[in-house]
Amino acid sequence: MFIPYGYGYGYGFDWSYLLLVIVSLVLGFATQGYIRSTYATWSKVDLPGSQSGADVARAMLRASNVEVDGILSTPGELTDHYDPRDNTLHLSDGNLRGGSVASAAVACHETGHAVQTARGYLPGRIRTAIVPIVNFASSVWMIVFIIGAFMAMTGLMQLAIILFAFAVVFQIVTLPVEFDASHRAIAYIESAGYDQTTVRGAKKVLTAAALTYVAAALTSVLQLFYLLGQTQRRR
Ligand SMILES: [Zn+2]
Structure with missing residues (x-):
């Protein structure tokens, strides 16, 4: 396990910190690499019927009986998001105008967030509500x-950990929202x-995207354990 390895070894080299950094980097690089390559693969496979991502999003909104206040273009790649504050979908140019299996998957995922907001999906509401606390x-x-740590004030370190725990809760609440x-x-x-190819490709793209959120949540949980270990050893 992670924490027992971290303390009880005196004040020598902090191997647990090195382990934390390595695990975080490997998880981050592996999942980012996997989503980028999966997205690139399925960006080359055209959707049947020459539809764009925006067309697919509009069709899903109609089928779900949900309206948004705009489908806008956002710069970059894999920067797509839904903004609940003004109920707008932001699709990267490749997904907005492009008509690949990957664009359809991403466009439908972001539309899924718009549907969550319209339906009052609870984990989504919790996530939005804690954003200001998490940012602070x-x-x-x-x-x-x-x-x-410098002043050897355990109380202050514990307060810091409680603050950090909000970020961890946010990463964890993000998981059901993204999966849904x-x-x-x-x-x-x-x-x-x-067709089956489109369904299979969309599943692959969205599974790869989900793994990046799992990795982020796992990394933040490990970091929380590490911080808890730090306060323990300083007592
Ligand atoms: Zn999402």
């Missing part, structure tokens, strides 16, 4: 922790009568 906590926890959006996307793609 993420920006101050490390400063509080470093001050606490992909589930809605696949359900739509299957129900809309696309």
Whole structure:
């Protein structure tokens, strides 16, 4: 396990920290590499019927009886998102105008988030509600922790860990929200009568995307355990 390895070894070289950094980097690179290559593969496979990602999103919105206040273009690749604040879909140019299996998968996933908002999906509401706390906590926890560590104030370090825990909760709450959006996307793609290749490709793209969120959540949980280990050994 992770924590027992971290403390109880005196104040020599911090192997547990090195292990944390290596695990985080490997997980991050592996999942980012996998989504990029899966996305690239399925970006080369055209959707039947020369539809664009925006067309597919509009069709899914109609089928779900949900409206958005705009489908807009956003710069970059894999930058696609849904903004619940103004109920708009933001699709990267390749997905907005492009008509590949990958564009359809991403467009339907983001539409899935719009459907969640329209239906009042609870994990999505919790996630949106804690964003301001998470933003504050993420920006101050490390400063509080470093001050606490230097001054050997365990209370301050514990406060820092509680702040960091909000970021961990956010990463964990993100998981059901992302899985559900992909589930809605696949359900739509299957129900809309696309061929097996399209369904299979969309599943692959969305599974690869889900792994990046799992890796991020796992990394933040490991980091939380590491921080807890640090306060233990300083007592
Ligand atoms: Zn998403």
